Amino acid sequence: MGEKLSKPETVMEEEVGEEEELQEDTEVQEEGEEEMATQETVQEPAIPEKVVVVQIKTDVKPVTPIQLKPTNTQQNALQTVLNLMNSLHYEDVTIHYNGNLNIRQMDPSRVCLVEASIDFGNGLDLAAPKENIRDITTNIQYLRNALKIYTPTIDVQQNKAVFSDSKVKVSVPLFDDNVETIPEIKLNLNINSKIDFGDALVELKKLVKEPDALMLVSENGNLIIKGKNSEEQEIELQGWKADGGDGKTMFATSLLRALGKDQWQISFANDLPMKATLVLTDTHYTDTKPVTTKIATINVWLAPRIETDA
Secondary structure, eight states: OHHHHHHHHHHHHHHHHHHHHHHHHHHHHHHHHHHHHHHHHHHOOOHHHHHHHHHHHHOOOOOOOEEEOOOHHHHHHHHHHHHHHHHTTOOEEEEEESSSEEEEEEOTTSSEEEEEEEOSSSOTTOOOOGGGOEEEEEEHHHHHHHTTSSSOEEEEOSSEEEEEOSSOEEEEEOBOOOOOOOOOOOOOOOEEEEEOHHHHHHGGGGSSSOOSEEEEEEETTEEEEEEEOTTSOEEEEEEEEEESOOEEEEEEHHHHHTTOSSOEEEEEOTTSOEEEEEEEEEEEEOSSSEEEEEEEEEEEEEOOOOOOOO
């Protein structure tokens, strides 16, 4: 019987031992879970980092608001510059404000440089107080559409410009300034003429296909435009005077067409960039005589892209 009794006692001891070990394991596991829970509770909030980032973004130095009230002539001058830049495939424009509006910007393909100064009431040679000077960058198409409001009031704020009249208010978003430093161009462009490329290029409709490029030739005091299309048709246009000597250069037809229907003063030399200048004026009448003032000056530098032996 002793042997029969001894076995249950052994079993009981083993069971008790297993229960104690199970209990200890359970306690260790619970302690581990508590520690993990405590660690998770401590590590859980990552929100303060996001809050710091937002704080940095909102900590922007305020700028002085600018209000512009363009006349119809000033508005048309700005629209002329924007239309030109749009034709030359610019997407954005950066306007430097110093009491007037100034633009000096290369096109995306690095072929053209547009320079423009528009008098907004301070005279083209004057500047506003220093604290009001700033650069304004926005999308050209947004700006062109907003300028369809007749003589709007333009409120330039921190991140937007608001165009408004008595009936409508339109906002135009402003981007981060991306002002490029462009060196001054110093070239001896000795050949000069005046031409309305819009009227001249109408004559290309007499061909079955427009030439890809056109040559400007100064010869014996005359300016001649020549072209040849892919169908081997040739065209020659005359009727303009030139001074400064003989020479020639060639440009893509699309670049010349972008100058539109205005009387441009052009300067060029053999195989060098052409400078086209347009001066916009406004004339008002006094009791004694008419007074003409300069509203805008636009310079376009077109670099030749095609070489020819013709």
